[in-house]
Amino acid sequence: MRHGVRHWRIGDWIDAFELVSGPEAGFLHCHATFNIGAMIDGHAHVSVDGASYDQLPGSVVMLNAYQPHASGWSAPSNTYFVLHVGHRFWDEGVAAEGPAWGFAVPVNQDQLVFHYLLGLRAQLHADADSVSAGDIRSLIDLCRLRGHVVARPIDTTDADEATINDLLRLSEAEDADMGSATVSALAEDAGLTRFQFARLCQRTSGMQPRRLRIQLMVARAQRGIRDGLDLASASAMAGFSDQSHMSREFRRTIGMTPKDYQRLSQ
Known part of the structure; x- marks a missing residue:
């Protein structure tokens, strides 16, 4: 069983991580970024707002900035690819093009988004310099078109x-x-x-x-x-x-x- 983290920087406000891990218990934490992840191999779960979601291979995880969650890995070997999208990039490059408060649900099974993430991962491995912030913006536009991005939380003016x-x-x-x-x-x-x-x-x-x-x-x-x-x-x-x-x-x-x-x- 190999463990490790691989990191790429995309533009000024986006980080990509490939995480390989054995079983690990989850703990409550949050990120200062919007996160879009693909569960590639293994089995994990994420708890958000009192609900627990399974992450099987093919799952897409979408977490908003400062959204508390607990993630745990349960398979002998787990591989996860995730993008951390900074708030400034979101505001200036995503929300600026229309209402885009954040992601609607923490976990979905959208295979179009999943395979886009797999393509980004493969391209980063092959030629990291060829991946740009524009590619990430296109991914988030896809998320918007697929109904994963909402204008604002309910009851928020x-x-x-x-x-x-x-x-x-x-x-x-x-x-x-x-x-x-x-x-x-x-x-x-x-x-x-x-x-x-x-x-x-x-x-x-x-x-x-x-x-x-x-x-x-x-x-x-x-x-x-x-x-x-x-x-x-x-x-x-x-x-x-x-x-x-x-x-x-x-x-x-x-x-x-x-x-x-x-x-x-x-």
Whole structure:
């Protein structure tokens, strides 16, 4: 049984990973990216919003940015290919072309999307430089045409969507200080009471404001590490109290240490 991770960078905001693993228990985490994955071999399951979905070969997994989930592998050997699509790419290259809040369901069996993902994987192995951000945009357009992309969550208004998107984009700002921002301050900035803000975060991101703030800090640290910052500088820039704090939240959020993420990002 071989274990391993292979990584490719596509443009500025997209990462592709091929994961090969034996049996592993799932743990609750989330990503600061929109994820589109193909279960190639083995058997896995993902738990999202209290529901559990089987991932057999041929399954497509679609997870929204900051959507908490637990993924576990149960076969002796499991192979999974996944794209991590950054929020900025989604906003500027996908949502800009029409309503596209996010993916409708976590797991589907759409064979057109599955085989598109297999083609991308094969091309990355053969000639990684030939795969562009435009290829990923075409994939997401296919997902939209196949009904996998929805305009917004149910009961979420235009104003709500704008508010939560402003908060998500805050992690991109160079002078953002998510580490010291309190929930009350974030709610005040959004023009909402603390209770209204908590309900909005829960409805649109699936988590409470404090957890969402931590995810934004992890996202900023990830970006800093990808841009070449050392771990101490990335920790300070993202607003963590120290590197130990950053390491704990990295493990909880993406299942690896900052040092592991740094190694994969090089």
